[in-house]
Amino acid sequence: MKQVFKFGAVVGTLVALWIGLLLSPDLPQSFSLILPFLPVYALVALGCYGLGMVGYGLMVFPTCPHESILLQKDIDEAKAFLKEKGVDVAYQ
Amino acid sequence: MELGDRTVGFLLLIFSLSLFSYYTFWVVITPFVDSEHFIHLYFPAREFAIIIPVLAGVLLLSFVAIFIGVVILRSRKPKSKSG
Numbered sequence: 793m794k795q796v797f798k799f800g801a802v803v804g805t806l807v808a809l810w811i812g813l814l815l816s817p818d819l820p821q822s823f824s825l826i827l828p829f830l831p832v833y834a835l836v837a838l839g840c841y842g843l844g845m846v847g848y849g850l851m852v853f854p855t856c857p858h859e860s861i862l863l864q865k866d867i868d869e870a871k872a873f874l875k876e877k878g879v880d881v882a883y884q
Numbered sequence: 885m886e887l888g889d890r891t892v893g894f895l896l897l898i899f900s901l902s903l904f905s906y907y908t909f910w911v912v913i914t915p916f917v918d919s920e921h922f923i924h925l926y927f928p929a930r931e932f933a934i935i936i937p938v939l940a941g942v943l944l945l946s947f948v949a950i951f952i953g954v955v956i957l958r959s960r961k962p963k964s965k966s967g
Binding site: 822825826828829832833835836837839840841843844846847848849850851852853 | 889890892893894895896897898899900901903904907908911912915916933934937938941
């Protein structure tokens with residue numbers, strides 16, 4: 793619940809800052825050209841960041857097939873050992 | 885299958901990077917180039933820099949809402965039949 797308040801405070805501050813900038817009369821012309829686009833620009837940047845991070849995570853997702861083979865071997869060994877001792881591990 | 889996932893991730897990364905750079909160029913740099921320059925041929929009117937993202941966001945949100953609604957309705961049906 794605290795995270796919600798933190799998030800809301802940050803967003804509220806940003807919105808207030810933006811509205812204050814919109815209402816302030818003496819801004820350089822170059823700045824007032826891109827000022828109305830800033831919220832949508834922030835949204836687009838956030839979306840691109842999220843999409844890019846998903847893509848990057850998919851791209852470098854670590855797979856270790858050799859380790860998986862070793863793990864399967866270990867499991868089989870343990871199952872055989874436990875069966876020998878009379879423990880039922882028929883858990884599929 | 886592994887290769888497919890990696891390719892999809894690479895394509896996603898490339899797509900998001902190119903979208904971000906195109907949008908940045910469109911919104912931040914284009915207004916400072918004089919209106920006669922040929923570069924304006926590659927960008928739509930500047931109003932669309934707001935219209936398209938907002939439209940996409942509304943479509944996405946309504947799709948998510950409709951999807952959640954359909955899932956909830958489907959999961960409730962068997963309960964109401966049995967109960």
